[in-house]
Amino acid sequence: MPRARSQQVRLSDTPYYHCISRCVRRAFLCGKDSVTGKSFEHRRGWIEARILFLSQIFSIDICAYAVMSNHLHIVLHINEKQAKSWSTHEVLRRWHSLHKGTLFTQQYARGETMPAYAIKLAERSAEAYRERLSDISWFMRELNEPIARQANAEDECTGRFWEGRFKSQALLDEASVLACMAYVDLNPIRANIAATPETSDFTSIKKRVESAKKITQPKVLYPFIGDDHKDKNEGILFKLTDYLQLVDMTGRIARQDKRKTIDLSLSPILQRLGISSDNWLTIAIKFEQNTHGIVGQENSITRYKNAQPRSRPNKRCCKLLA
Structure with a gap:
């Protein structure tokens, strides 16, 4: 039985959440329908434009996003202080x-x-x-409803375009946030619709790479601030260059023809997080398969359980991120 959204989103536990919305009735966000031959690639622009527009309205920051053929991923940070x-x-x-x-x-x-x-x-x-304006449910509602109306008008039909509820995962610590972001950023590569992160159209990783070439960061995305500003809590506490290198290496290994060509244990981010390269690959490449509503390292899961005795988080994710 689905948990109430108020029980899934608790800022006292974490401000980071991974949300997924999927289409119904064989509906397409983008890509080409192999049955009818109709292309829906233009809808990618609808989604990205709406995500970036809402990031300027809500007190919710965009950490990562990827628009796929029949679903979208987005990692959000709720900025309650700003609101x-x-x-x-x-x-x-x-x-x-x-x-x-x-x-x-x-x-x-x-x-x-x-x-x-x-x-x-x-x-x-x-x-x-x-x-x-600081509520994830309202953010997803303002994202999905206009897209559904546009798609229904274009398809000349009525009814649902999205599943009834978007899926939400609480990301309890830095390890789970980075693993989820990498998973989202690498979605197009695993789906064979892009060869490299920087060529993955309509994704956050491409926008970060394009800005990094200009020695800056995109204003519409939650920034990486390094580990020298832990007291400010204004961004992700790792260097952007480290994250981009980690995603690039993980993406190469995710491709079957490039497996085991790079030693991920050399990544400074993994060293600081204390995650082995094998565990990183398991969680970053198969995040949805190995996690459910709550994701984090074992100590984070333990704190969560102590705060909410009735909760039954997925113990499997503790081992994967340990």
Whole structure:
């Protein structure tokens, strides 16, 4: 039986989550339908544009994403501190870029003179919007619904385009976050729709590589800040160059014609995380097969279990990331 979303997403445990949305009725996000011969490649642009647009509206950062033929992967970081710092006007500005809001919120945003009761109602609505703008369910809703409407209009049909619920995995520590990001970034390579990470169109890894060539990082993605800023908590605590090298090496090994040609134990990231190269390959290449709702190293799983006695996380992932 599916767990309630409120039990799956708990910021007291982790701000990082891996979300997956899959299509129904043989629907396509992109690629070519072998039965009809129709191409859906243009829909990739829809997805990426929407993801990057929402990253500028929500207090949710994009760590990684990949658009596949009938599903999409996205790794999110909830920035609760940012949402709390927004003024009421900032909340309304962001929300109104998605929805009209109410008459009172529109008047409040324009700075019009309003009676006290109307101001109170507008501020109450703004607080509800603030919560939504840091909520994964609302993020996925704002991502999926417009795409479904566009696809249904193009296919000249009605009904569901996505499965009823998107899948969500809590990533409890740095090891699980990096493993999941690498898994997402390498999806096109495993699916044989790209030869290298930098040629994987409509993925976060390609965007990071393109920016790295200019000695910068994409503003629309959650940045790598190295391990010298642990007190700031404004990004992923590893160097971008280390991560790109790790993904590149893992991607080469993931290809059957290149297996066992590179020693992943030489990666500085794996050394700092204390993960063996064999365990890294198992989790980074077959992440979904070996993990379920909660992913982390053994000590992270133990802390999670102690905080939630009724939870039954997947013990298998403890061994894989140990």
